[in-house]
Amino acid sequence: MPTNASKEVDWFLYMIRCGNGDLYTGISTDVNRRLKEHTRNKGAQRLKGKGPLELVYKKLIGSHSQALRVEYKIKKFKKEKKEKLIKGEIKL
Numbered sequence: 001m002p003t004n005a006s007k008e009v010d011w012f013l014y015m016i017r018c019g020n021g022d023l024y025t026g027i028s029t030d031v032n033r034r035l036k037e038h039t040r041n042k043g044a045q046r047l048k049g050k051g052p053l054e055l056v057y058k059k060l061i062g063s064h065s066q067a068l069r070v071e072y073k074i075k076k077f078k079k080e081k082k083e084k085l086i087k088g089e090i091k092l
Contacts (some may be wrong), residue, residue, distance in 0.1 A: 015074075
């Protein structure tokens with residue numbers, strides 16, 4: 001009998017711009033839900049009190065393990081490189 005655990009779920013990489021201009025990078029299966037959680041100060045401590053928050057980048061990655069790898073890579077980028085990714089000047 002198949003289980004929900006065996007079903008593959010799509011994961012997204014996203015970036016949120018904080019009120020002070022900082023960029024936060026995360027992964028989720030539901031970016032809109034996650035943004036609402038961040039806006040309500042649920043989840044990432046780094047975003048608490050940093051509003052208003054704006055979703056500035058969202059990209060379908062695929063599996064959870066792929067999303068974790070891409071998130072790790074992007075989090076090492078300098079802000080200038082993240083801005084180029086947001087503008088579409090560079091690709092993942």
